[in-house]
Amino acid sequence: HSSKPAAIPAKHPDVITFKNYTPKSLLPFDGTQKDGRVLMAVNGSVYDVTRGRNFYGPGGPYANFAGHDASRGLAKNSFDMEMITDPSHPIDKLEDLSTDEWESLREWEQHFASKYLLVGKLVENE
Numbered sequence: 121h122s123s124k125p126a127a128i129p130a131k132h133p134d135v136i137t138f139k140n141y142t143p144k145s146l147l148p149f150d151g152t153q154k155d156g157r158v159l160m161a162v163n164g165s166v167y168d169v170t171r172g173r174n175f176y177g178p179g180g181p182y183a184n185f186a187g188h189d190a191s192r193g194l195a196k197n198s199f200d201m202e203m204i205t206d207p208s209h210p211i212d213k214l215e216d217l218s219t220d221e222w223e224s225l226r227e228w229e230q231h232f233a234s235k236y237l238l239v240g241k242l243v244e245n246e
Contacts (some may be wrong), residue, residue, distance in 0.1 A: 139242055141166050141241070143188070143211060146224040148187065149186070149187045150178070151170075151176065151177035151183070156170065156177070158172075158185060158186045159240075160185045160187065160188060160230060161190065161191065161242040162189075162190055162192060162225075163218060163226075163229050165241055165242070167233075167237065167239065168239045169236050171236065184199055184203075184219055185204070188207065189205055189211060190204075191225060192217075195217050195222065197224060211242060
């Protein structure tokens with residue numbers, strides 16, 4: 121009889137469910153919870169940036185964006201808190217952005233889309 125080792129089932133990758141997030145339901149995903157997940161919204165799309173937690177997680181240079189809509193800050197290349205829309209307010213429509221700022225936002229969006237998992241979309245609070 122053969123002493124072949126029992127087959128080890130391949131580890132199944134975590135299944136990512138695509139879902140809607142509101143500015144309020146996005147808040148807990150700032151990297152400080154037990155699971156350490158970091159999500160952020162860019163132009164209506166929600167990305168899981170947990171792999172980049174050195175940047176986006178607690179203490180990182182872009183930590184202000186974690187659990188928030190980062191669109192305005194990315195468009196203006198500013199990482200300050202005042203770029204973050206209050207999560208209890210309607211989603212920022214970004215109507216006052218210049219052409220250059222829209223261009224910058226689109227470049228950031230491509231960066232996130234190529235590097236991180238798209239996990240949902242940002243919708244208005246209930």
